[in-house]
Amino acid sequence: MSNDVLTNNGKLPAEKAVGKSAAMTEKLYQLGVLLSLLLLCAVMTALSPRFLTMDNLMNVASQAAVSAIVSIGMFLAILTAGIDLSVGSVLALSAMMMGIASDRWGLGPYASMLVCLGSGALLGLVNGLLLTKLRLPHPFISTLGMQKMARGIALFVTAAAPISMFPDEIQYLGNNSIGQVPVSFILVAILYVGMYFFLTRTSTGRYIYAVGGNKEAARLSGIKVNSILNLVYTISGLTAALAGLVLAGRVNAVYPLAGLDYETDAIAAVIIGGASFFGGVGSIANTIIGVLLIAVLRNGLNLLNVDSAFQTFAIGAVIVVAVAVDVLRQNVMKSGR
Amino acid sequence: MVADGILLKVKGLTKKFPGVIALDGVDIEARAGEIHGICGENGAGKSTLIKMLTGAHTPDSGTIEFDGVTYTSLDPRRAMGIGIGCIYQELNLIPHLTVAENIFLGREMYLAESLNILDRGQMNAKAAELLADLGLAVSPTARLGTLGVGHQQMIEICRAVWSNAKLIIMDEPTSSLSEKEAHDLFRVMAQMKARGVAILFISHRLDEVRDNCDTVTVMRDGRSIESFAMKERSVADIIQLMVGRSIQNKYPKEPAPQGDVILSVRNLNRKGVLHDISFDLRAGEVLGFAGLVGAGRTETARAITGADPYDSGAIEVFGKPVKIRQPLDSIDAGIAFLTENRKEQGLILIQSVAFNATIVKMHKYGKAGWLSLGRIKETARKVCAEMRLKTSGMDMLVGKLSGGNQQKVVIAKWLLSNAKIFIFDEPTRGIDVGAKVEVYKLINQLVANGAGVIIICSEMEEVMGMADRILVMHEGEITGEMTQQEATQEKIMYAASGFKQAS
Numbered sequence: 123m124s125n126d127v128l129t130n131n132g133k134l135p136a137e138k139a140v141g142k143s144a145a146m147t148e149k150l151y152q153l154g155v156l157l158s159l160l161l162l163c164a165v166m167t168a169l170s171p172r173f174l175t176m177d178n179l180m181n182v183a184s185q186a187a188v189s190a191i192v193s194i195g196m197f198l199a200i201l202t203a204g205i206d207l208s209v210g211s212v213l214a215l216s217a218m219m220m221g222i223a224s225d226r227w228g229l230g231p232y233a234s235m236l237v238c239l240g241s242g243a244l245l246g247l248v249n250g251l252l253l254t255k256l257r258l259p260h261p262f263i264s265t266l267g268m269q270k271m272a273r274g275i276a277l278f279v280t281a282a283a284p285i286s287m288f289p290d291e292i293q294y295l296g297n298n299s300i301g302q303v304p305v306s307f308i309l310v311a312i313l314y315v316g317m318y319f320f321l322t323r324t325s326t327g328r329y330i331y332a333v334g335g336n337k338e339a340a341r342l343s344g345i346k347v348n349s350i351l352n353l354v355y356t357i358s359g360l361t362a363a364l365a366g367l368v369l370a371g372r373v374n375a376v377y378p379l380a381g382l383d384y385e386t387d388a389i390a391a392v393i394i395g396g397a398s399f400f401g402g403v404g405s406i407a408n409t410i411i412g413v414l415l416i417a418v419l420r421n422g423l424n425l426l427n428v429d430s431a432f433q434t435f436a437i438g439a440v441i442v443v444a445v446a447v448d449v450l451r452q453n454v455m456k457s458g459r
Numbered sequence: 460m461v462a463d464g465i466l467l468k469v470k471g472l473t474k475k476f477p478g479v480i481a482l483d484g485v486d487i488e489a490r491a492g493e494i495h496g497i498c499g500e501n502g503a504g505k506s507t508l509i510k511m512l513t514g515a516h517t518p519d520s521g522t523i524e525f526d527g528v529t530y531t532s533l534d535p536r537r538a539m540g541i542g543i544g545c546i547y548q549e550l551n552l553i554p555h556l557t558v559a560e561n562i563f564l565g566r567e568m569y570l571a572e573s574l575n576i577l578d579r580g581q582m583n584a585k586a587a588e589l590l591a592d593l594g595l596a597v598s599p600t601a602r603l604g605t606l607g608v609g610h611q612q613m614i615e616i617c618r619a620v621w622s623n624a625k626l627i628i629m630d631e632p633t634s635s636l637s638e639k640e641a642h643d644l645f646r647v648m649a650q651m652k653a654r655g656v657a658i659l660f661i662s663h664r665l666d667e668v669r670d671n672c673d674t675v676t677v678m679r680d681g682r683s684i685e686s687f688a689m690k691e692r693s694v695a696d697i698i699q700l701m702v703g704r705s706i707q708n709k710y711p712k713e714p715a716p717q718g719d720v721i722l723s724v725r726n727l728n729r730k731g732v733l734h735d736i737s738f739d740l741r742a743g744e745v746l747g748f749a750g751l752v753g754a755g756r757t758e759t760a761r762a763i764t765g766a767d768p769y770d771s772g773a774i775e776v777f778g779k780p781v782k783i784r785q786p787l788d789s790i791d792a793g794i795a796f797l798t799e800n801r802k803e804q805g806l807i808l809i810q811s812v813a814f815n816a817t818i819v820k821m822h823k824y825g826k827a828g829w830l831s832l833g834r835i836k837e838t839a840r841k842v843c844a845e846m847r848l849k850t851s852g853m854d855m856l857v858g859k860l861s862g863g864n865q866q867k868v869v870i871a872k873w874l875l876s877n878a879k880i881f882i883f884d885e886p887t888r889g890i891d892v893g894a895k896v897e898v899y900k901l902i903n904q905l906v907a908n909g910a911g912v913i914i915i916c917s918e919m920e921e922v923m924g925m926a927d928r929i930l931v932m933h934e935g936e937i938t939g940e941m942t943q944q945e946a947t948q949e950k951i952m953y954a955a956s957g958f959k960q961a962s
Contacts, residue, residue, distance in 0.1 A: 339805055345818070
């Protein structure tokens, strides 16, 4: 009987073929994003002699740093089939809190930076709790609320005035270089490598994928889904605050309208990087490619003196194309099932 | 109307789905002014038949003669147009609208139709008239959502009446009604009958069929077995016809020596769902839960495993009381719950075999917080090899596997959780015969190793073939208990229909 069962299963070859083709589609897409980035760099090099200079590349790196850090949290949120629309406002409010701590309360630079990161983590945790405890229907709503509330407080605390002139320690992350490499870029590299290992080599990281892939199956497998979600939104708040710290260092000021619209760039980077809005699918390594793609596009269009209106249009077009390709990919995978 | 009063004549209706013959030459005749019961086990083909009559599915062959016209197939619009109405188990009404608005939904009355101006006054008046006709004390302007389920169902019936339905199909209409509401429903059904409407009444509650139906058709394995006048037969006859065939030996059951009680449940209650559920499970025992769909078997399993909360009751595992608030608590206690819906609740389809197999307490496969990917793959490979899982590799996405192989991944996952108590909910649903036998053998192996197994099966043959002892549930209560030797399909059916004395 057991041998019957073994030989009767004629489904194996077909399944194998389908499995391969789906994996191929996935790989092709990832390769495609990387190739698009390289192609874009090649085009920019051809069009502008200034593009492929160390100065300019380091400039791209330092400009991309803030968006790259914000995108980490966004990636996690989208990985759990959620979203964090509050990152830009959380960035601004956390940075403002740092300014107040340093300027008004007279705290030292490190304590002020802790205030910044602490504020971000706290705001992120509130986002998580709104979702898991208050059971708001979707993080779109809770984080949209947080976006407005945090921005409002950021404007209110200094009556909309900026705070500038920070001690060197605070400026260090955003404003210094080691050799020609901006410190912020090194920070980004460390964060992405660290996040990569966290997501692939710790059970908590794997559980984030599990929750995004199938919340109910994850729950019934003993995963504390709510704790995972709280953690994800806390990390998102924390990375937003860290981005705020870098930004404050770079411009040596904090201002309540900092980080405006950063959430859309972060969402774009994550989606271009191949993460699925349905959750459970995506790689942090591709997110950084998405970030760089947008940064290079912006930088290149700037070098070519293209109207900023067209820049905005171009970013939008890239998002639509990326998502359209993603939908096609999903359909290919589904038809293979 | 045709001369002999026959309104509906279904002849040789057949419908095949890939791998299954859902309907196999079904014949049914229903007369105007009669209540015609349709009885059968789960999977006998009742729902498929309804879907043909309402036009949701197209038959492969056979005819539907209705009101003197013969159709080879219907679509939902036409079915409604010729006067076939259906009251589904789940109500298709809009809670935020008023009673009258719901009754006339899609068939509104207008003051000026071209201007799209509704005649609310006339609709409310007409609705009041319909409600009064059916003896319902409900205001036409009340919001539907404020009514009880029973009354909402009556509103569905009003809708059907207003659309001049000549045949009303009722699919398990009393399953969510209280006794009083059900009583009201039967009164309304009698009135409809008096007006010459034919009613197809599908119910698992055979006492209701006995008390209310004029004629009955019994279905089994996609066939109509026999039709007869209810007054000439008994409930026992219906059950006999429903279960029919004798069991062939396709269950490789190997009894294991039984040990101590490892799971003890006492007076488990969940309001409106479970009522005083008490039972014991021993090491080496396969305990079957039989009953009809919705009897509370899955709900019992979900309460024990922390998937759903429970209001009161005590659970002891290996003699120690445990408090189960969430799935992790039951996993820690050594209970595995293999859910009925693999795809929705058991697996992460977009993840690999290795990931799914090792998901429970994944931190076990690492040191100081760092997972060993090699150990995860190796562990998964080993357990999958033991179960002869067919896959191209541990990185294969689970969503690409066949149903039987997916079920093996679920079992692998729980084997690796070190559980001692396994609750299988419909373990062989949707998998082919060969894989079924493998699942049965795995169950044998589990009990041989001293585990306790609970299987929830809707196929009576399966539960009788595999369980050492069978508990039967009906509407959230345990209504029967029998050993494998004592069990007969008739006894199970009696208990499952709510007759407590299973004799």
